[in-house]
Amino acid sequence: MEAMVTPSRTPFSPFLSSQLKPIPKPNLHLHSPIPSPPPKDAAASSASAFTLQQTKEIHSHIIRTQFRPTNILPAQSSPQAQLNFLITSYIKNNTPSAALKLYAHMRETAASPDNFTVPSVLKACAQLSSLRHGMEIHGFVIKAGFPWDVFVNNSLMQMYSDCGSLVFATKLFDEMPDRDVVSWSTMIRSYAWCKLFDEAIELVREMLLSGIRPSEVAIINMLNLFADVGEFTKGRPVHTYLIKNSARESPSVNVTTALIDMYVKCGSISAARRVFDRMEEKSTASWAAMIAGFIRCRDMGTAMELLIEMRHNHVFPNEITMLSLVIECGSIGNLELGKWLHAYILRNGFRMSVALGTALVDMYCKCRDLRSAREMFDLMDGKDIAVWTAMIAGYAHTNCIKEAFDLFTQMKDANIKPNEITMVNLLSLCSETGALDRGRWIHACIDKQGIEMDVVLTTSLVDMYAKCGDINAAYAVFTQTTDRDVCMWNAMINGLAMNGYGEETINLFMEMEKVGVRPNNVTFIGVLRACSHSGLVEEGKQFFSFMEHDYGLVPKVEHYGCMVDLLGRAGHLDEAHELIRRMPNEPNVIIWGALLAACKVHKNPKLGELAAKELLKIEPHNSGYNILLSNIYAIDRRWSEVAEVRKSMKDTGIKKMPGMTAIEVNGVVHVFVMGDASHPQSKKIQAMLSEMQEKLKRAGHVADTSGVYLNIDEEEKETVLNYHSEKLAMAFGLISTPPRTPIRIVKNLRVLNKPQLLTPEL
């Protein structure tokens, strides 16, 4: 690997290189201090599950009082038992890193972890996919000399499997003196998780042979698993087993429901229907699974019919049924059915719980009907953080900056404290729109409000800083945390790649390997992109081959896209074309677009024409591709063909989409299109543009007009260049910021391709 990246050194910014500190060594003993206690006493009582806030309060109380009895936990509980309880509570509240910190604290004090602690903290490791922490705990178990315990052993297997180390899990399984049904299920699950279905099925067979009867839970787990991986044929043996066994005892309603769910998720609605029709007794859940199946395959008529039929059979949908159907509907984005369900809910007098209301708001957002979402939202009473967040997420995903931040302000006025999820949504909005100042502000809010920095939130921060161009801030956030999962590495790797740090990207990739985080498809996109932008052709080819042969990751069309880009940028156009012809997947617009872009740069109209025509085959009405084709003709000065394309565009009503550029000044995002005179400060901008042009001319700059493919004379072309949206944004930036302020403009192609997003309905 080392040898591979050395050959052609790419020039990279010495500035960043000096900034990039080595990744801190993993802190094996987790010495991080326990967070300082909030000044509240633990007043909450009764509930069996505590909220995160309550957990933290109890935590600080226990630490403060040296395990004196509280009014919440049983007074006679040992320190171990109390801490175990807190660890479990942190995990239930989805804050595994807090659980691990608490465990580290136990190790330092007299309250030594016992075999109730270990399975809990292993679960936390699994949630964080932190193999390193998991192994540390395994080491502790061995050193502490616990008596062998099947429960602990199963937890270890589970942890290894969730952290991607099937080898260790298998080793533990093979060496177990005594296996229970959970051990088998865990191992089967692990194999199936790695898509080793044949091995998983073989293990099912072995389990049955060894006389272990799968428990009902084990069968349901298996079915859920096959459902998750969407492998239909592989699930069959479980079905066969059930049928064979049904002579003795018929499967329970829960098992059959899981079976229906599996068939539905594997895309076989007819098999699901057959099982469903044969059921003697159907529960609410069975009906719900069946109806969700018809929603999923967009057969709304049958879905509605079944919902009505269900009531004739005296099985009544409950709030949960409706909840799951609304969620399903949102995930396929079917507005019509969503509205029908909403009406159905109102007509039939279901209790409109906050959860159901939230699901409806979310459904409308996912169907891009923000107006209805907002209506529902405004109607709701007792709004909690989830609804506010769902609504903010709706605005965030449609790039409605103003609405999202306005709502955020209103939420705080209503005394609702934002949580990690709220912040993640706002940050992703900042990333998409390049709003660095707002992003920094959100970062400050997170610190000020003491919001838990979990993996997802940290990843969002890294991503925001990287996409907004502040790579040093991204790196600072990245290095400040020790629990990094593959997504966080990917955010940093792709961030470096995106900002042009080819060599650093590759180094970081190797660092990731070293600490034992397994790269995935997305990781390789970043690495290949880095090679592409830095002209590391040979390295890129090697990584491409590595990913398949050394990591067992089948390159997807995305990776081919990177490779076409890599080869194309380097001018190896024919090789790129050859790769497209050889690829097993159907080339899409990205692939042909990459080839076309390369043909433009390297002036190969012949291949470019081919690519443009392929693009138009896929999307005949895309104005962008029509423009590109006409530009290709223009390179060859084939003006009559240029005119033809333009005429056919005009005839079919295709309009050229305006290029747009955004700039953030004092927290406000200004968007410019080409020749835009609508800005209030337009006059000043024009004056600044003239000044810029004068200065450039005096400095001897000659505009490169070869990229403007209109049949007009050179002087006019220059005018067109001068009114580009980028220049307008740049000029605006110059007049509205103090001298020497860095100016950051954003051209977001994704925004460009979705013009409707910039003109929200509201």
Place this chain on the structure above:
DNA sequence: TAATGAAGGT
């Protein structure tokens, strides 16, 4: 048990 969240190719 069932409502809100992260990484990606021109």
